[in-house]
Amino acid sequence: MPRIFIAFFGLCSLGLWGQGGILVQPIAGEMDFAGTFGELRSHHFHSGVDVRTQGQTGWPVRAVQDGYLSRMVVRPDGFGWALYLRHPDGHTSVYAHLDDFQPAWHDLALARAAASRSTRLDLYFEPHAYPVRAGDTIAWSGNSGGSAGPHLHFEWRDTGTEEPLDPFDYGMLYGDDSYAPRIVALHTADGQKAPVTAGGWTTPLRVQSWQDLSAEIKDKKYPQGLNLGIEALEVHWSWGEQEASHGFHLDRFSFDDTRCADGLMQPQVHRRTGLRTYRLAPSLGALPIWSAPEKSVTMPGRYTLTVTARAVNGDLAIARGPVDLLPGNGHPWADPEVANKVDIQSGERVAEDLRMTWSRGSFTDPLVPELVKTGERSWKASPDVPVLRALRYEWTPPSDYPTAWRSKTVLIGRDGRGSYRIVGEPLTDGRIRFNMKLYGTLTLVQDTEAPTFTTLKAATFQGRPAWYIGLRDNLLDITQYGAEIDGTWTWSYYDAKNKRLYIPKGTQTSGAMKLFAQDEAGNRTTFEGTFP
Structure with a gap:
């Protein structure tokens, strides 16, 4: 996609330092999503919103509020090329998996890399040294780092705590939605499944603890879209003349607790089916924070459960049906202590x-x-x-x-x-x-085997002429790499996903090239050649 540089200097950006929230959307136009905040991922809650870019890189990425560049990251894994903007309302916006930064910041990154002779960057800047206005193009979307496909990963954080927050609570627009969320089925740890039809199930599920029970939930923006997460869940029990309920609403979390996602995702169901289902009772993890039921629901017997899931846009999915709670003799969760x-x-x-x-x-x-x-x-x-x-x-x-x-x-x-x-x-x-x-x-x-280089080829990188050479390791991640041309350190970038080391051509047309790479175990290899 051709790159377009956008700067808003009109009325939309006047006086924004006194306002808060997401005032300009990070991508222009109707947005589609590949992931939402708090979504269950293996080993973590999703910390932001993934904006789809139709399988393309190079979409203009905009500052969502006035502020300044506080941090810049370039790495072959994780967020890849990423920017952090600090805003006057106490929030930080994060833009990750970028293809490139805006020209001045691209040059800044390469200048800092050359000064430190480092290909991995994690730079922090003085406040207001690099100001931005809401709507300025700060970068172009990409597929760098650990991204599984072209998109923009966007986060909205509390600057004081660095905790990610749900961007939809702060002005990010969800847009049109033509697919209602639905609870597809209830699952148990031992393999029972109750498909939900017409809002319920009729055959009783049998469990020894409520932690054994989970809900398979689907939500999308449209029928052909990708499955998204939910933001809240409530479980209501009724038995005889009594009733109780509990639930959670995940709108922020600490990165220290992000692995609690593995506890909210019923582990036995996931191991057996690959499904990321939502447990209907808390694990021992700190998150999410569940409200306490008004009455004890530990007495064996038949209960009618009503499960309500709330999607990011506020739509509800509800399912109701019977569950038999059996005596928990010997069950890991049976002990109240x-x-x-x-x-x-x-x-x-x-x-x-x-x-x-x-x-x-x-x-x-x-x-x-x-x-x-x-x-x-x-x-x-x-x-x-x-x-x-x-x-x-x-x-x-x-x-x-x-x-x-x-x-x-x-x-x-x-x-x-x-x-x-x-x-x-x-x-x-x-x-x-x-x-x-x-x-x-x-x-x-x-692992005593060093990484291996393959053939040097002409290519483009970030829209500029470059070389690339295949680079891979037999077992571990490549943690160090670099390039010299005619004995002078030269910027290079390792695309770990595609196993390619890119070296921009610059103004040189010939010379001697020397490359090196080292894996996590310290195994090191070199490559020497000439170009063109």
């Missing part, structure tokens, strides 16, 4: 040469942790419960373990929500330590 059980406060388990330790508040669910050795360098931790805090694993290598491998030992962990690879930290007593927010199958390997 479950949050104080010794096994989930803190502790350790040892399986021969691997020790696992955890601190209080590490898990979303009650459990008695188990760790068993399943192979020469593999283990299994069970039961499958999401992790909120990093667990510590310490491995004692055999006496003949090569010294050169100690800093290149990798723990690979997998659970029902994903996988991690962590390079260990050698300790002075001979053990190797790994801190990992995962509890599942564990395997130790050694």
